[in-house]
Amino acid sequence: MAEWDGEALARLRGAVHRGDGGRGLEVLAGRPLGPVLQYAGDVAVAARGLPGGAALARECVEELRRRGLPGDAELADEIEGVSGLAGLPVDLGAVAAAMDDGFHVLDVEYGDVVPVDEGGEGVPIPPGVLPEGEDARRGAARRWLAEQGYRAVPRGL
Template sequence: MADWDEDARARLRAAAHRRDGDAGLAALAGRPLGPVLQYAGDVLLAALDRGLPAAEPLARKCVEELDGRDGPGDAELAAELTAALEGRATGLIGVPVDLGALGARLEADPADGVQAVDLRTGDIDEPGPGFDPESRLTFVPGGPDPGDPGEEAQRGRARRRLAEHGYRPGPRPFL
């Protein structure tokens, strides 16, 4: 079984960012899911959405590992994968937000003040003039979580924060 070197991780990140199920399955082939469960789940959701047959057994394994790990955002991602495997909707509304960017903002210094996610564009910024609370999800950064550092946990915390408010990450079209 191949391990996750930086090139393989970069291919998986790119596939997740593009929501490219084919490229995601290729990046996952022959590698353990454990170190990259949040990214793996994202590409598997895309692959399931396209009806790619190779996605189903990997998605089931990903759900099992997410349930066993129980890290930030793992329950939310497992629920999304389970819903996709069963052909049903989660009831969460897709928001075109970059989980990495949101995760980094959630871990910013709380002294930076209130931040907001534009629910239409996925942009993250400070609420300013013309702030529309109906089209934005606001939050106060909580600072880094010293007990659970790393990219996986950061993405998971962002996924969990969205789900707590009825949202899930969705495709982010390039403008």
């Protein structure tokens, strides 16, 4: 089984950022989902209708529900198509970084994370103590976003 090195993780991040389910499936193939379960779930959403997409979706939902970390239930609901949240083209990494820093707002029209001192208007992103690890930080950001009534969707040009 292949492991997660920096190059593979960068390719996975890129596929998720673009909403490219096919490329995401390729990167996930033969690698453990546990260390990147939040990204894998995003790939499962993007890969709906693609060969291998349904199997990934089932595996991700099962693992997310079993693991139960912040953001896991919200992502499992999204994969199953039952979230009912409005899509917002927001970068979960940027939301997590803003939660680490504090003093940022989320522009709910465009999905941008803007520092308050730059005149940002929108939903204040509260500072918080985030868990260690990129996957857990994405989950914490996803949970906060869901509490605001939104789910992350890929950003378009």
